[in-house]
Amino acid sequence: MSTEKPEDDGERPCPSILHFTVFTSNERRYLTYLLGYLTLASSLTATIYFPLIEPLSHQYDVSIQAINLTITLYVVFQALSPGVFAPISDSFGRRPVLLITFFIYCVASLGLSFNTRSYIALLLLRALQSIGGSAVISLAYAVVADVSVPAERGKILGPMLASTNLGPCFGPVIGGSIALSTKDTQWCFWVLLIFGASSLCLIGWTMPETGRSIVGNGAVRPHPVWRTWWSLLMNSNRELWNSGEASVGDNVGKTGVGVFSLPNPFSSLRLICYQDTSLTLWSAASPYAVWYCIQISIPIIFSQQYGYDDLFVSLCFLSGGTGVILGGFLAGRLMDRNYKKVAEKAGLLVNTIVGDDLREFPIEIARSRGSYFLHLLSVCALAGYGWAIECSIHPSVPLIFQFFIGMKCTIVLQWFSTLIVDIFPRKSGTAAASNNIMRCTLSAIAVALLQPLQNSLGKGWMFTLIGLIDGLSGISAVWLLQSNGLKWRRERLENN
Secondary structure, eight states: OOOOOOOSSSOOOOOOOOOOOOOOOHOOOOOHHHHHHHHHHHHHHTTTTGGGGHHHHHHHTTHHHHHHHHHHHHHHHHHHHHHHHHHHHHHHHHHHHHHHHHHHHHHHHHHHHOOOHHHHHHHHHHHHHHHSSSSHHHHHHHHHHHHHGGGGHHHHHHHHHHHHHHHHHHHHHHHHHHHHOOOOOOOOHHHHHHHHHHHHHHHHHHHOOOOHHHTTTTTTTOOOHHHHHHHHTTTTTTSSOOOOOOOTTTOOOSSSOOOOOOOTTTTTGGGSHHHHHHHHHHHHHHHHHHHHHHHHHHHHIIIIIIIOOHHHHTTHHHHHHHHHHHHHHHHHHHHHHHHHHHHHHHHHOBBBOOOOOGGGGGGGHHTTTHHHHHHHEEEEEHHHHHHHTTTOOOHHHHHHHHHHHHHHHHHHHHHHHHHHTTGGGGHHHHHHHHHHHHHHHHHHHHHHHHHHHHHHHHHHHHHHHHHHHHHHHHHHHHHHHHHHHHHHHHHHHHHH
């Protein structure tokens, strides 16, 4: 038996400390689509660049390795940026941080659009672009944790991440099409500038503050700094109640302004040291690194081995991208279904109004339910992908394997990315940042080892080895989390 949320007619419920959130279903739905659009900043900016590697090397008169260095630098700052901005958002709110990061992103994109000769400027501006665009995914996970109970987070995360995953799917196609049709790489940066400017406007005009240190459960009227430009223009604040109330336990004052503490940008690194969080972070980072390796290998394999031009190479990203999009939808639905199944088996009530106390809930089991099958599927798909390429089988075969690999990686990544936020509910931004640091660091290491492994083992054994490492380590991590995760979490909470 479960406690169900009463029918939502779109009206805001009476502000109460008994509600986890007073944001209506329509407002949460809008946030879902808005976050899906904003999080394209990370994936689209990274993948639109892949088909430009060779044209950029000619344009700036540098080697392919020099352009690859810009990718490496991008990934480095992709790991560092959330570690700075996400913890700050836990104390100072989501809106100001998102506005700052997208302003940085727009400035960098504008500079790249005008820079046609300086390689040093390209290097530095891509790093700045990464700083501005890479924190958004961690911030989006934090917003989801702000406005949804654990039992229903998949309902928001599924569509949000499916939208986000359009970046890896269409980014290379956009980049390849522009490079082939215009012979001018600057148009790609103009596209990113237009995207960044539109995102900045959407945040400023329409996105309400959700940070629980600022508005509690949404029932607190914030200072104008945290209000939308539209509400300031209309001299009203329809998106938040002027009640001064907040959720129980939230660090909110009567005026709606949180009692701030100076955030430590490197606090997310400490989370890696705990037993349960280190296993959770690995379980999220490993599939991300695997998929990054697949994406990096696509241009080389399908251009050199199958003889495709830039446009057709770009189209080869669509197969895996379709699996990634489908995986995003499936992950959200399965996540909420698994939560209810585990609660029912444990004899626990599911409270969708106040939210469940996860200190007594086996959330590790709920978020990892079904992972064993997915890891075994991954081993088989990666081995099949590697040997299909090694034996130069018809290109449709590796493309089919790409679909299943992309779907599996997305589902597992989403499950464990949600778990790390679940087990740190009051530091959701910091937790999401630690996830980003781990997966970007592991991806950078994996990409650096990719070519040496291929030279020594060949493509077949290389992808088989990647599959075995990802699958066996993932299975081990899931077993340990399901066996000891709740106990380790309780011990950590008691010690802290």
